[in-house]
Amino acid sequence: MVKSIDTDDKRAASTTLSTARSSSSSNEDDRIARLIKHEPKANWKSYFWDTLNKSPEERRFLFKLDAVILTLASLGYFIKYLDQVNINNAFVSGMKEDLKLLGNQLNYMQTCWTVGYVLGEIPSNMLLTRVRPSIWIPACEVVWAILTILLAKCKTTTQVYVLRFFIGLAESAFYPGMQYIIGSWYRKDELAKRSCIFHASGAIGTMFSGYLMAAVYKLDGKNGFKGWQWLFIIDTVISLPVAILGFFFFPDLPEITKAWYFTPDEIALAKKRMQLEGRANRAPYTKAKFKKIFSSWHIYLLPILYVLFNNGNGATSQPAMQLWLKGKGYSVSQINIYPTITAAITVVTTLIYAWTSDTIFRGARWPPILFSGVTLIIAYTSLAVWNIPDNWKWACFLLLGVGGGISGLTFAWAHEICKDDNEERALVTGTMNELAYVFQAWLPLLIWQQVEAPKYRKGYITMVAIAAGMIFFAFLIRYLHRRDTRRKELEREGGLRDVVEA
Structure with missing residues (x-):
C-alpha cells in the first residue's frame, strides 16, 4: 500500500513537472512571438x-x-565576380x-567557366541542406582564389580553359548558396533589401576589376610579370582573407546555428521568426x-524568369563597350574605367528596386x-540599329546597367513562393x-561572337526578344502566385469553419 502511494506521488510529481515545463516552454514561445509581432507605429525612418x-x-x-x-x-x-x-x-x-x-577563344574561355559553374550549382545547393554552410562555402572560396592566381602562369589557351572550368566549378557554390541562406534568415519585408544588397556587390566587383586593371597595368614588366598577370595575382591576394573569415563567422541556418555571437534567446528568436513567416525547416528528401x-509550376516558371533575366543582360558580360571604345582609339585606362559607369548604374538601380519593392510596392516584385x-x-x-549618334550609343551602353x-x-x-518547403x-x-548559366554556356557562342564585335547585331536583337519574354513571365508568375495564395486562404477559412462547427 505504501509503495502504491509512493508510485502515485511520483507519477503526480512527474506529471506536474512535465506540465510546468510545457507551460514554461509555451510562455517562452509566447514571449518571443510578442517580441516579433510587436510593431511600433510606422515612421519615416522605417522606409530607410x-x-x-x-x-x-x-x-x-x-x-x-x-x-x-x-x-x-x-x-x-x-x-x-x-x-x-x-x-x-x-x-x-x-x-x-x-x-x-584568335577568333572566338575568349568565348571559349567564358564557356569553360560557365560549364563548370553549371555542373556544380544544383548538387551544391542540395548539399547545403545536409552540410554546414560554414564549412562548404568558405572551402569553395579558398579553392577558386588559389586557382585564380594560377592563371597568371598560363602559357597556352588549353591551360586557361582547364583553370577556368575548375574556377567556375568552385564558384558555383556561392551565389545560389548565399541566396538560399539569406532566404533562411529574413522575413518578407526584409528579404528584397538584403538580397539586392548582396547582388549589388557583384556589380561593384565588376567596377573594381576595371579600376584594378587600370592601376596594375602600371606594374607591367615588374618582376617578370605582365600587367594582366598582376591582375590575377592581386585578385587572389584580395580573395583569400575573405574566404578564411567565412570559417569563423558563417551563421549556418537558424535550426542548426552555433554562431558564437548569438545568445540562446536570439537563436530562439531566429527560429520563431521563420516559423511565423511560414518558412519550413530542413526535412528529408523523399x-x-x-x-x-x-x-x-514553381520549378519550371521561376527558373525561366531567371534565365531570361540572366541572359537578357548579355552585352554587360561581354567586352562590348570596351571593344567599341578600343576601336575609337581610347587608352587602356579609359577602356577599363569608362564601362564601370554601367556597373555603377546597376548598383544604384539595384538598391532602388529593393527599397521600392519592400516599401512603395508593399512586397510586390514585378x-x-x-x-x-x-x-x-x-x-x-x-x-541593334547601331548607326546612331555616338552620344546616344554611350547612353544605351550605360542604360544596360538598369537591367x-x-x-x-x-x-x-x-523564397516567398516556395516558403512551405x-x-x-x-x-x-x-x-x-x-539553367541561367546552361543557356549562358552556348548562347554567347551564337550571338556574341568576337569576330562580329563590336556591332553584335544578332546579340542585340536577341536581347530585345528576351526582355519582352521576361516581362511576360513576370506577369504569368504574379497571376499564378496570387491564385495559389487565394486558394490557400479559402482552404484555411474552410478548415476554421469546420473546427467551429465541430
Whole structure:
C-alpha cells in the first residue's frame, strides 16, 4: 500500500513537472512571438531601413545578423565576380596579344567557366541542406582564389580553359548558396533589401576589376610579370582573407546555428521568426517530396524568369563597350574605367528596386522587373540599329546597367513562393541559377561572337526578344502566385469553419 502511494506521488510529481515545463516552454514561445509581432507605429525612418520599425530585441538581433551575413555575402560575391570577370579586363589589356588569342577563344574561355559553374550549382545547393554552410562555402572560396592566381602562369589557351572550368566549378557554390541562406534568415519585408544588397556587390566587383586593371597595368614588366598577370595575382591576394573569415563567422541556418555571437534567446528568436513567416525547416528528401516539387509550376516558371533575366543582360558580360571604345582609339585606362559607369548604374538601380519593392510596392516584385524590361528593349533596339549618334550609343551602353539589378528580387520572390518547403526552395533557387548559366554556356557562342564585335547585331536583337519574354513571365508568375495564395486562404477559412462547427 505504501509503495502504491509512493508510485502515485511520483507519477503526480512527474506529471506536474512535465506540465510546468510545457507551460514554461509555451510562455517562452509566447514571449518571443510578442517580441516579433510587436510593431511600433510606422515612421519615416522605417522606409530607410526596416529594423527601425521593430522591437529593440529583434533590432539587436538583426543588427548582428546583417553585420555578419551582409558582410560575408557582399565580400564573397565581390571576390567571386572579381575573379569571374577579370578575364575580360585581362583580354583587352595585353593577354590577347601575349597568348596570341584568335577568333572566338575568349568565348571559349567564358564557356569553360560557365560549364563548370553549371555542373556544380544544383548538387551544391542540395548539399547545403545536409552540410554546414560554414564549412562548404568558405572551402569553395579558398579553392577558386588559389586557382585564380594560377592563371597568371598560363602559357597556352588549353591551360586557361582547364583553370577556368575548375574556377567556375568552385564558384558555383556561392551565389545560389548565399541566396538560399539569406532566404533562411529574413522575413518578407526584409528579404528584397538584403538580397539586392548582396547582388549589388557583384556589380561593384565588376567596377573594381576595371579600376584594378587600370592601376596594375602600371606594374607591367615588374618582376617578370605582365600587367594582366598582376591582375590575377592581386585578385587572389584580395580573395583569400575573405574566404578564411567565412570559417569563423558563417551563421549556418537558424535550426542548426552555433554562431558564437548569438545568445540562446536570439537563436530562439531566429527560429520563431521563420516559423511565423511560414518558412519550413530542413526535412528529408523523399519520393513524395520530389513528386510534389516537380508537379508544381514553381520549378519550371521561376527558373525561366531567371534565365531570361540572366541572359537578357548579355552585352554587360561581354567586352562590348570596351571593344567599341578600343576601336575609337581610347587608352587602356579609359577602356577599363569608362564601362564601370554601367556597373555603377546597376548598383544604384539595384538598391532602388529593393527599397521600392519592400516599401512603395508593399512586397510586390514585378514592377521593377517591368521597368527593367522596358528600358532594355529601348536600349538594345537602338544598339541593334547601331548607326546612331555616338552620344546616344554611350547612353544605351550605360542604360544596360538598369537591367542588372533585378536578380535579388527574383530570388526574394522565389523564397516567398516556395516558403512551405525548404528542400523545394533550395532546389528551385539552385535550378534558377543553373539553367541561367546552361543557356549562358552556348548562347554567347551564337550571338556574341568576337569576330562580329563590336556591332553584335544578332546579340542585340536577341536581347530585345528576351526582355519582352521576361516581362511576360513576370506577369504569368504574379497571376499564378496570387491564385495559389487565394486558394490557400479559402482552404484555411474552410478548415476554421469546420473546427467551429465541430
